[in-house]
Amino acid sequence: MVLITCLANVAAQVGVGRIVGGNKFHYPVGQPELPAEEERRWRIALMEKALATLESKADKPTEV
Amino acid sequence: MPKVLHYLNQFFAGIGGEEKAGQEVIFLPQAVGIGNAIEKSLQEHGVEYATLVCGDNYFHEQEELALRTMRAAIDRFQPDFFLAGPAFNAGRYGIASAKACSWVRDNWRIPAITGMHENNPGTQEIGRHVFVLQTGASTASMAEAAKRFTALLELLVAQDPAGAEAFRAEHCLPIPRRFTVKTGKPDYVRAIELMLAKIHGAAYESEIPLIATARHTIPNLTVNLKDATVALVTEGGLVPKGNPDRLESSRGSRYFKYSLAGLDDLKCGEFAAMHTGYDTSMVDEDPDRIVPLDAMRELEKNQRFKKLHERYFVTTGTGAMPSKMAELGAGIAADLAQSGVNAVILTAT
Numbered sequence: 306m307v308l309i310t311c312l313a314n315v316a317a318q319v320g321v322g323r324i325v326g327g328n329k330f331h332y333p334v335g336q337p338e339l340p341a342e343e344e345r346r347w348r349i350a351l352m353e354k355a356l357a358t359l360e361s362k363a364d365k366p367t368e369v
Numbered sequence: 370m371p372k373v374l375h376y377l378n379q380f381f382a383g384i385g386g387e388e389k390a391g392q393e394v395i396f397l398p399q400a401v402g403i404g405n406a407i408e409k410s411l412q413e414h415g416v417e418y419a420t421l422v423c424g425d426n427y428f429h430e431q432e433e434l435a436l437r438t439m440r441a442a443i444d445r446f447q448p449d450f451f452l453a454g455p456a457f458n459a460g461r462y463g464i465a466s467a468k469a470c471s472w473v474r475d476n477w478r479i480p481a482i483t484g485m486h487e488n489n490p491g492t493q494e495i496g497r498h499v500f501v502l503q504t505g506a507s508t509a510s511m512a513e514a515a516k517r518f519t520a521l522l523e524l525l526v527a528q529d530p531a532g533a534e535a536f537r538a539e540h541c542l543p544i545p546r547r548f549t550v551k552t553g554k555p556d557y558v559r560a561i562e563l564m565l566a567k568i569h570g571a572a573y574e575s576e577i578p579l580i581a582t583a584r585h586t587i588p589n590l591t592v593n594l595k596d597a598t599v600a601l602v603t604e605g606g607l608v609p610k611g612n613p614d615r616l617e618s619s620r621g622s623r624y625f626k627y628s629l630a631g632l633d634d635l636k637c638g639e640f641a642a643m644h645t646g647y648d649t650s651m652v653d654e655d656p657d658r659i660v661p662l663d664a665m666r667e668l669e670k671n672q673r674f675k676k677l678h679e680r681y682f683v684t685t686g687t688g689a690m691p692s693k694m695a696e697l698g699a700g701i702a703a704d705l706a707q708s709g710v711n712a713v714i715l716t717a718t
Contacts, residue, residue, distance in 0.1 A: 306588070310717040322587030330718050331647035333605075335658025348657065348664040352714070356673055359712050360594050363587045 307358045309333050309351070317366035323358045324368040325351070371526050372417045374448035375404045376439070376469050378462040382422040390461075392424030393431075394438035396446070403455070403515050410519040414526050419446050425461035428469075436472060448479060450522060455484035455514040456491055458506040463491025471496025480525050484514050487542055497550070500533075501542045550576045590712055597711035600678035601629075602701060604686030604694075605659040605718045606644030607652065618643040621685035624697045626704070630679045634663045646687025647718045659716055678710050686717065 307323040308316050310333055316324045327333025334351060336344045358369045379389040381402045400408040400418040408418040421439055428435045443451075451473040453466035463485045470481035474496060484502035485491050495501055500521060504514045517540055524532040552559050566573035590597065608616050614625050635656035642649035642659060652659045660681050669677050682701045686694065705713060 306713040306715055308715045308717060312717075316717075320584050327716065331649070332651045332658040333716050333718060334661040334664070335651055335655065337651050337654065337658070341655075344655075345657075345663055345667075348661050349667050352661055352664040352668055353673070355714050356594060356599075356668065359590055359597075359599075359714070362589050365587070 307355045309355060313368045317368060321366055322363045323361070324366065325355050325358055326368065327351075370415045370417050371450065372419070372446060372448045373404075373408070373411075373450045373452060373522070374419050374421060374443065374446055375400070375407070376421045376423065376451070376453040376466065377402055377404070378428075378456075378459075378465070379422060379424045380459075381462075382420065384422060384424075390424045390426040391430075392422060393427050394421060394423045394435050394442070396421055396442040403511060403518075404452075406512075406515040407452075407518050407522065410515075411522060411526070414523070416526075419448070423465070425459075425465065428465040429461060432468075436469075439469065440476075443473065443477065448477075450525060451477075451479055451481045452518060452522075453481075453483045455502065455504045455511070455518075456486075456489055457504055457508060457510070457514075458486040458489050460490050463489035464494050465491075467491040467494035467496075467499070467501075470499045474498050482518060482521060484518065485542075492542060492544065493546075495542075495544050495546075497548045499544075500537060501544065502540055503542050547577050592711050594674050594712070595672065597674045598676045598678055598709055599665070599674050599712045599714060600705050600708075600710045601660055601662070601665065601681040601716070602705075602713050603659055603681065603683050603716045605647075605652065605683070605716060606642045606649070606685040606687075607635075607640055607656055607659050607681075607683055608643055610639055610641060612641075612643055616643050616683065617685055619645045619685060619688040620693075621689055621697065622693060624682055624684040624701055626680040626682045628680055629662055629677065632662060633666045635660060644685050644687060644718065646685075659718070661714075661716070665714075674712075678705070678708065 307325055308321045309325045309327040310316050311327045311330050313324045313326055328336055334348055336347050379385055379392045383402055397420040401420040404420055423435055453469050456463035456466050466483040470483045474481040482500040484504045486504055486506045502517045504510050521536050524536055563573050609627055637654055640656040642652045657663045665677050684697050
C-alpha cells in the first residue's frame, strides 16, 4: 500500500510504510491551477511515482 | 506508617453471595480476603490496613448513602492509599470500584487503585488519575492480581512516581477517554502552556489521553507490478451523485465500493465528495483529484501494472475514532484480498 497525502509527518507517526507527498489536503492528486491537460499529465507522473514506490522495499515509514 | 483502606464487595469480603448483596457499608479495622495477601506482602513497610465492605446492590441502589458512610470512615481512618477490587469481570463491583476510586481520588487526592478485566463495564466509569490494574476475567487470576496491587503499592509507598508511571504503562488499562478538567484559564492559555512545557522539556499532562497506534509490519509487493491488480481507496468521501448509500460526511462508520467499470475519467456532476473535513469544491469540479482514475487508466494502458481493480473503496476519515477506522480498514483489506488485489493506492485528505 502506498498513501498519497500532504500530511506525510502524521502518516509516518502512525506507522504508514510508503508515503508519497500529495499536493494539497483538499486535492492530494490535483493541481487545479494548471490547464486540464497539463494537470492530467502532472497526475500521471504522480501516480507513476506512487507505483514506483509500491515496487520499492520498505521496512520503516518512508516518504518519497 | 502508611495506611491502606480497601473496599471489597460482600462476596470478596467472604460475607456471602447474592443473598448478601444488600449489605450496607461496614468498616473493619483489619485486612480481609485478598487484603490479607497484600498486607502480608507489605509487612516490612509496617502498613496499617483496614477494609470497607459494601454489598453490590446496596452500592448501586443507595449510592449516596454508601458514599456518605464511606466518607465518614475515610475521614476517621485517614488512609494514604485507597484500593478497590480486583473486580475481574464482575460488572456491579467493577462499576462501584471505579466510582469509589474516582470519588476518593478527586476528594482526598490520595492514590486510588482498582483492578479489573478490560471488558468490565467499570472501565467506563474510571476517573482521571485512577490506577486500573489489568486482571483476568475471573478469580482464577486472583493471585496475580494481588501481586500487582502489592507491586504498585510498594512503588507508591517508596515515593517512586517514575516507577509508578512505568508500572502504569505496563500493567494498567489505558483509559482512552477525555475528561472535563477546570483549569481556571481559557483554553488557548492552557494550550500554549502545554506547548511551552513540552518545548522546555518540563513535566506536563494533557487532558486528552493519547491513543496508542498499533504497529504492524509493512508488506512488500509479492508479485511483479506488471502482473499486479491495483485498487484505489480513499478516505476523501467521494461517492456517486446523490450519495446513494448515505455515506456520512464526517465520522464515517461504514465504507462503500463503487464501480469504475467502463469509466476512464471521473466527471464533474457524476461523483461528489461527502466530507466536512476539507473544502470539497476542487474535488467536485474534477473527482480525479481525489480518485485519480484518468491517470491510472493511462498507466494501465501502458501496461505499467496488469489491471485496475474494478471498484474503488471509500469512507470518510474526518473526526473519526482510530478504532473505527482500524475496523473499516480491516474490512476493506479483507475485501480486497478476497478479490485478488495485490496493491493499493490510498489517497487521503
